[in-house]
Amino acid sequence: MKEKTTFVCQNCGQTYVKWVGKCSSCGEWNTVVEEKIVISKSSNMLKSLEKPIKIIEIEQEHLERISTGYNTLDMALGGGLVKGQTILISGEPGIGKSTLLLKIANHLSKHQNIIYASGEESASQISVRAKRMGVDSENLFILNSTDVDYIIECAKEYNTRCIIIDSIQTMMTRTIESSPGSVAQVRESTFKIVEFCKSNMIPCFIVGHINKEGVIAGPKVLEHIVDSVCQFEGERYNLYRVLMILKNRYGATGEMAVFKMENNGLEEVVEASAFFLSERRKNAVGSVIFPYTEGTKPILIEIQSLVLKALYTTPQRKAQGFDVNRLAIILGVLEKEGKIFTRDSDVYINVVGGLNVSEPASDLAVAIAIASSKKEKPVQENMAIFGEIGLGGEIRAVHHIEPRLKELERFDIKYAVLPKSSIQDIKSTKLELIGVEHILEAIDLALR
Numbered sequence: 001m002k003e004k005t006t007f008v009c010q011n012c013g014q015t016y017v018k019w020v021g022k023c024s025s026c027g028e029w030n031t032v033v034e035e036k037i038v039i040s041k042s043s044n045m046l047k048s049l050e051k052p053i054k055i056i057e058i059e060q061e062h063l064e065r066i067s068t069g070y071n072t073l074d075m076a077l078g079g080g081l082v083k084g085q086t087i088l089i090s091g092e093p094g095i096g097k098s099t100l101l102l103k104i105a106n107h108l109s110k111h112q113n114i115i116y117a118s119g120e121e122s123a124s125q126i127s128v129r130a131k132r133m134g135v136d137s138e139n140l141f142i143l144n145s146t147d148v149d150y151i152i153e154c155a156k157e158y159n160t161r162c163i164i165i166d167s168i169q170t171m172m173t174r175t176i177e178s179s180p181g182s183v184a185q186v187r188e189s190t191f192k193i194v195e196f197c198k199s200n201m202i203p204c205f206i207v208g209h210i211n212k213e214g215v216i217a218g219p220k221v222l223e224h225i226v227d228s229v230c231q232f233e234g235e236r237y238n239l240y241r242v243l244m245i246l247k248n249r250y251g252a253t254g255e256m257a258v259f260k261m262e263n264n265g266l267e268e269v270v271e272a273s274a275f276f277l278s279e280r281r282k283n284a285v286g287s288v289i290f291p292y293t294e295g296t297k298p299i300l301i302e303i304q305s306l307v308l309k310a311l312y313t314t315p316q317r318k319a320q321g322f323d324v325n326r327l328a329i330i331l332g333v334l335e336k337e338g339k340i341f342t343r344d345s346d347v348y349i350n351v352v353g354g355l356n357v358s359e360p361a362s363d364l365a366v367a368i369a370i371a372s373s374k375k376e377k378p379v380q381e382n383m384a385i386f387g388e389i390g391l392g393g394e395i396r397a398v399h400h401i402e403p404r405l406k407e408l409e410r411f412d413i414k415y416a417v418l419p420k421s422s423i424q425d426i427k428s429t430k431l432e433l434i435g436v437e438h439i440l441e442a443i444d445l446a447l448r
Contacts, residue, residue, distance in 0.1 A: 006184075007032050011211075013183045013219035035184045036177040063250060066203065069107030070257065072268045073243065075297070077228065078251020083201040085250060086194050088168075088223065089243075090208040090216045091232030096241050096259070096266050097207050101164050102126070102135055103265045104205070109139040112161035115154060119146040119170030119180070133265040146180060148173045148189045152196050160202065165193060167207035169217060186218040190225050223247065234354030240275070241266065242354055245295065254294025273300040273411060276353045282381060286373030289384040289413065290365035291404035292357055298400065298407040300384070302352040303362065305369035307345050315344060321351030322366060323358060330367050330389060337393025338439045340371050360388035361398035364417070367439060368446045377447045383415040384408050385446060387422075393439040397422045405429045417446055 007016040009032050014025035022029050065080035074080040081087075091097050098121070105114045114137075118126060123142045130136070141158060145151055148171050155163055165171060171189040172180040179185070190206065197204040206226065209217040216223060216231075223229050229247040234240055245255040258269040269275045277300055280287060286305040291298045303322075310316070319327050327349055334340040349366060351357050364387035372379050379385070386404065388396040397419045408416055409430050420435030436442040 005034060005036050008035050008183045010183055013187075013221065033178075033182070035182060066108070068104045070104070070259075070268045072257040072270060072272075076243070076245050076251075076255035076257045076295075078248060078255075081203045082227075082250045083203060084198045085228065086197055086204045086206060086226045087228040087230060088206045088208050088216070088226040089230045089232070090210050092210060092214075095232045095234070096261060097232060098126075098166055099129070099133070099261075100243075100259070100266050101166065101205050101207070102130060102133060105140050105162070105164055106130075106133075106135040106137050108162050109137040111139075113139050113141065113158050114162045114164070115141050115143050115151070115158065115160045116164045116166065117143045117145060117151045117171075118166045119144075120167060132263065146170050146172055148192050152192065155196070155200075155202070162202060163193070163197065163204045165204065165206045167209060168222070169209045181218075183219045187221055187225075190222055194225055233356055238354060240269070240353065244356075252295045255297065256295070256299070273298075273407060276301045276355075277411070280352075283378040285376055285378050286369050288365045288369040288372070288379055290357075290362055291384055291386055291407055292355070292359070292362070293400050293404060294359055296403070298404045300407060300411060300413075301355060301357070303357075303365050303369050304350045304352060305366070305373045306348040306350075307342060307370060307373040310344055310346050315342070316346040316348070318347075319349040321354065321356050322349045322362070326363070327366065329391070330363060331370070333389055333391060333393055333439060334367055334370060338367070338371065338443055340374050340443070342370065342374065345374070359398075360396075361386045363387065363389040364395060364436075364439075364442060368417070368442060371443045372447060375447060379446050380415060380448065382413050383417065383446065384413050385417040385442075387417070387419045387436070387442070389439060395419045395436050395438065395442060401426060402429075405431055417442055 007019050009023040011028045011031045012026040014023055020032055023031055063082050067074055067080050089097050105116050108114050123144050126142050143154055168186055168190060169181045172185050173189050173192055176184050176188050211217045227249045231244050231246055233242045233244055239261055241259045243257045245253055247253055258272045258275055259266040260269055280302050288303045290301055290303050292301045317327055331342050365385045368385050388398055390396055401422050414432060416431045417434045417436060420437045423433055423435045434445055
């Protein structure tokens with residue numbers, strides 16, 4: 001056994017040989033702390049000396065899927081859980097991470113033992129919530145421990161077929177002499193859990209905290225170690241929650257599952273598009289339907305804009321669920337190429353439902369919403385809009401055209417404004433397609 005002393009930034013994970021006041025990687029002050037790492041020679045032994053194998057000679061492994069109890073979550077994960085899969089779930093405090101995992105644990109424990117290791121809540125606190133939610137499985141065991149090595153021993157003793165860690169920031173391993181939540185503890189604890197679950201083909205859920213910027217706390221390597229990363233989006237006090245799949249080694253990324261918070265826990269919303277458009281007013285000024293997709297299944301959402309005379313000397317640019325920097329570019333293009341002047345106006349953008357939209361296809365929908373609010377003219381009824389905007393005002397092609405159009409057809413949308421260059425790739429559709437090449441043309445057609 002050897003002891004090694006290192007200095008680690010608790011914000012970004014950068015290591016140093018000596019203490020420094022300011023981290024050169026992330027620029028934060030007083031975040032570098034000393035950590036002692038106990039290195040065991042046996043733990044660094046190679047498992048086996050395997051020879052390289054030709055890729056064409058490797059046998060295809062059949063992935064057996066396990067249902068979580070939520071059909072929409074199973075679809076978002078690519079069909080369900082895979083044995084040995086580790087899933088990291090993050091989100092704001094109180095948004096529903098523990099509630100979701102308790103429901104999943106209750107479903108998985110019908111025919112096998114499940115261990116729910118909690119370092120944040122006592123067993124009695126979890127029991128009160130479980131009683132309210134109707135969780136009463138005899139195979140679900142609550143373990144109040146922050147010792148990763150002890151949790152693994154318990155999993156072996158009880159022949160556990162799934163482990164839930166709530167949360168990784170409270171866990172620690174004896175091989176490192178630092179406090180729980182430190183970069184080294186989070187990294188090494190996750191390594192041990194993942195290694196055990198992979199070798200025993202046990203699925204594992206890990207809850208991760210987020211920092212004040214809204215990203216997953218701890219070292220970035222945490223996201224690289226796990227197989228899937230899921231993040232809750234939406235307001236904490238909102239009735240609805242959106243679980244986004246940011247990373248998935250066993251399926252597509254960008255998928256989502258929508259939940260509704262009830263007294264008995266989170267209930268899934270089967271038809272997400274109907275949910276996002278349920279309260280949209282007809283002929284509303286500044287409102288646009290946008291077929292959003294980052295995975296395989298598009299979802300129809302509403303993008304709203306409000307343009308009004310500036311109250312202060314400097315006009316305000318605020319966006320909820322949309323990048324403010326991208327909004328500034330769109331406003332510049334609108335003024336120069338679209339003849340929509342907003343330099344003396346406050347501009348507000350809202351993506352309804354608590355989603356964060358980042359794909360370039362939303363550019364045209366945001367631009368038309370701003371033009372609609374500025375001109376006080378509603379977009380034509382039953383019309384959806386999507387396309388990327390270039391700095392010259394040109395409308396550029398986007399991906400997943402046909403899946404977007406099929407989703408629009410399901411909800412009786414009649415018209416679609418889209419890049420003209422994308423129409424030639426469409427095989428068949430019942431929609432009336434309106435191809436546009438320039439932002440000025442798109443504004444005229446959408447607000448006709």
